[in-house]
Amino acid sequence: MLFNIPIFALAVLIFINRDLMGTAILFGIPMVILFALLFIPNTYALFACVRDWVVKKDQSANKSYLSHMISFYKNNLPSGFILTFIWLVWLADFYFFLNKNDLLMIIFFLIGILLIVMTINYFSLGAHYYMKNRELIKNAIYLTVGRPLLFVLILIINTSLYYFSLTRFIILIVFFTGSVSAYLSFLVFYNVTLKIKNEK
Structure with a gap:
């Protein structure tokens, strides 16, 4: 997540400071x-590493992270630009x-709010x-x-987590959140996907 700090900082400054809107x-x-x-x-590589942990796939964390990033660039980069465009339209x-x-x-x-949850689902699906x-x-x-329970759980988890981090321990945003x-x-x-599979 350290790689993303400049993007977060610039986005927040542009959004909250009206004097910067001209720039x-x-x-x-x-x-x-x-x-x-x-x-x-x-973020895709992070979710892919998490997926490896959840399904207990043994790999070196650094090696796995880099391989997942390379995989994204090879296979899913166009979808990343589509997602970026969707967020850009919403922000405007x-x-x-x-x-x-x-x-x-x-x-x-x-x-x-829908886009936030959709983006998280995008990363989970891609991973x-x-x-x-x-x-x-x-x-x-x-x-x-189409899955209200998944939507609500992801929204509650992330809202609670980021609210706690921003209001109590902001340093967690950089390293752990x-x-x-x-x-x-x-x-x-x-x-949820396991449950869907068992229903079929």
């Missing part, structure tokens, strides 16, 4: 590229309606199954809207 275009393009080329592959719409239309702002806020890029995005959307979030999110996903 959003200047910083936005490299940030979007870094998000697609750095944040998503790093949310900021546009911020303090202009309360109803639409609330709607886009709720869509943002656990081999899918084509379009199938990966499509199944992430299906899991998010991402890993714990990935582990718990994938564990819930894994158990």
Whole structure:
């Protein structure tokens, strides 16, 4: 998660500081590229390592992490750009309606919550199954809207975890929160997918 700190810092500064919105275009393009080329592959590799732990697949952590990153670049990079584009559209719409239309702002806020859970499901699916890029995005959307229990559990787990980290021990964000979030999110996903498989 250390690799993602510059992206997080820049995104937060641009979003919360209105004086920086004039420079959003200047910083936005490299940030979007870094998000697609750095944040998503790093997070995918983290989820893939967690998947190895959950299914008890013995591998060196560093070797496994690097191999999963390389695998993402080879197989799933286009889906990473699609996901980045979806988030970019949402962010632009949310900021546009911020303090202009309360109803639409609330709607886009709720869509943002859906996108967070969908993104987590995207990483879990990509780590656990081999899918084509379009199938990966499509199944992430299906899991998010079609499995309410999974949606609620992932939302509660991550909201509680990040709220606790931000309000109590902010240093955890840098070193532990991402890993714990990935582990718990994938564990819930894994158990739900096992249940789905047993229902068939």
